[in-house]
Amino acid sequence: MSLLEFQNVFFNNDGKSILKNISVSIGQGDFISIVGPSGSGKSTFLKLCSHLISPTNGNIIFKGKNFTDYSPTELRKSIAYCFQTPYLFGDTVMENINFPFSIRNVKTDQKRVNDLFSMFHMASDYLDKDVRNLSGGEKQRIALIRSLLFLPEILLLDEITSALDVDNTKIVENVIDSLNKEGTTVLWITHNPEQSRKYANKVLAIEAGEIKSLEVLK
Amino acid sequence: MNGMNNISITSLLISSSLVLVTLSFSYWQKLKLEKEVIIGVLRAVVQLVAVGYVLEYVFGFKNPVFTTLLLLFMIFNAAYNAAKRGKAVKKGLMISFLSITVGTIVTLAILVLSKTIQYEPYQIIPVSGMIIGNAMVALGLCYKQIASDFKNKREEVETKLSLGADILPSSIEIIRDSIKTGMLPTIDSAKTLGIVSLPGMMTGLILAGSSPMEAIKYQIMVTFMLLSTTSISSFIACYLSYRSFFNNRKQLIYMK
Numbered sequence: 001m002s003l004l005e006f007q008n009v010f011f012n013n014d015g016k017s018i019l020k021n022i023s024v025s026i027g028q029g030d031f032i033s034i035v036g037p038s039g040s041g042k043s044t045f046l047k048l049c050s051h052l053i054s055p056t057n058g059n060i061i062f063k064g065k066n067f068t069d070y071s072p073t074e075l076r077k078s079i080a081y082c083f084q085t086p087y088l089f090g091d092t093v094m095e096n097i098n099f100p101f102s103i104r105n106v107k108t109d110q111k112r113v114n115d116l117f118s119m120f121h122m123a124s125d126y127l128d129k130d131v132r133n134l135s136g137g138e139k140q141r142i143a144l145i146r147s148l149l150f151l152p153e154i155l156l157l158d159e160i161t162s163a164l165d166v167d168n169t170k171i172v173e174n175v176i177d178s179l180n181k182e183g184t185t186v187l188w189i190t191h192n193p194e195q196s197r198k199y200a201n202k203v204l205a206i207e208a209g210e211i212k213s214l215e216v217l218k
Numbered sequence: 219m220n221g222m223n224n225i226s227i228t229s230l231l232i233s234s235s236l237v238l239v240t241l242s243f244s245y246w247q248k249l250k251l252e253k254e255v256i257i258g259v260l261r262a263v264v265q266l267v268a269v270g271y272v273l274e275y276v277f278g279f280k281n282p283v284f285t286t287l288l289l290l291f292m293i294f295n296a297a298y299n300a301a302k303r304g305k306a307v308k309k310g311l312m313i314s315f316l317s318i319t320v321g322t323i324v325t326l327a328i329l330v331l332s333k334t335i336q337y338e339p340y341q342i343i344p345v346s347g348m349i350i351g352n353a354m355v356a357l358g359l360c361y362k363q364i365a366s367d368f369k370n371k372r373e374e375v376e377t378k379l380s381l382g383a384d385i386l387p388s389s390i391e392i393i394r395d396s397i398k399t400g401m402l403p404t405i406d407s408a409k410t411l412g413i414v415s416l417p418g419m420m421t422g423l424i425l426a427g428s429s430p431m432e433a434i435k436y437q438i439m440v441t442f443m444l445l446s447t448t449s450i451s452s453f454i455a456c457y458l459s460y461r462s463f464f465n466n467r468k469q470l471i472y473m474k
Contacts, residue, residue, distance in 0.1 A: 072468040077382030
């Protein structure tokens with residue numbers, strides 16, 4: 001049984017067709033790179049996966065049940081989405097780290113926070129830093145930590161390394177790869193041809209709102 | 219009131235020469251505002267004469283049911299105007315009506331129970347006019363702010379939603395920002411009372427012959443009641459209207 005399945009999904013916005021007849025099955029533990037030209041509908045595909053938008057037509061099935069049968073908040077807690085441009089809210093890194101705990105009404109798990117900071121090669125004193133003073137790479141890593149505090153079943157990544165330097169990219173790639181090896185399903189939009197094939201077991205190519213190919217690598 | 223000045227019709231006619239000053243400026247400086255000024259002045263005179271007659275009649279009609287109905291009519295009109303500012307808010311009229319009604323009832327109840335005013339038309343109507351009008355302006359500002367924030371802070375809201383947050387924690391900063399926007403003009407005006415301006419009510423009382431010490435008591439009461447109604451109405455309206463910006467799948471609705 002697939003973990004996530006798109007069944008003849010269409011998405012229109014403002015009378016414009018963005019995605020057409022998308023049918024694809026994503027298995028537990030898959031690492032799928034999503035490639036395609038800008039404006040082809042890749043980000044819309046991820047937004048549909050995270051239930052930030054709903055299909056105009058067609059169904060999205062998660063663990064055998066239609067998305068509409070789940071509570072939207074529960075669904076989004078299982079499927080984490082990291083945006084291309086990370087958005088850190090509030091004033092400090094701490095507010096961002098505490099948020100996933102506060103919406104679940106649990107106390108911040110300091111050990112989990114420290115573990116993730118060290119995985120991303122960051123010192124825990126970042127917690128008190130002002131989010132406005134962080135570099136793009138630091139913001140992206142904090143945004144990833146925020147999404148990983150409660151390990152999701154599916155991790156959606158929208159060009160998260162496009163603005164990062166080589167060192168930061170390497171750190172992020174290693175963390176994502178090890179999470180996938182531990183069982184997290186990853187869907188990663190990337191424009192980097194080398195990156196798209198290095199870790200993924202499948203490459204999904206989207207062009208003009210349609211699936212062009214689904215190549216199985218491993 | 220001691221020393222109350224009665225303004226004669228002749229005095230009023232002489233004071234109307236002040237309008238000529240405005241008209242002369244407009245003509246001299248080619249502002250092309252002459253027509254606007256004449257219409258504005260005529261409307262002010264006609265509306266005030268009409269409201270004068272209506273109030274004479276209403277104040278004589280000492281029936282609490284009638285006073286209440288008149289209050290509801292005033293609230294409905296204010297809610298209708300506030301809702302026009304919040305076209306993005308679903309059920310804007312209902313939300314505005316409820317918010318202003320609760321704000322007005324709580325404020326009036328405290329004023330009446332503390333015997334600051336009596337539930338008589340000549341006291342309730344002018345006082346309510348002030349608080350309802352103020353609440354109407356506050357709600358208009360709240361709606362404008364909330365719609366603009368949901369449009370401009372889409373990233374923040376969607377980031378929070380994507381982390382699994384419900385729509386309230388995802389919108390809380392926007393709600394707070396909008397409540398603040400509704401309340402700030404009233405707070406700012408309270409801060410500068412007596413320093414920047416002598417407000418209308420106080421000026422009116424002093425002109426009518428009240429002692430300044432008597433007039434400030436009324437003004438302090440007005441300040442308190444405006445703050446209370448504005449905060450209650452803004453709070454209720456923002457907490458009821460933020461849901462309009464989401465669909466039933468807790469997704470932020472696209473706004474052009």
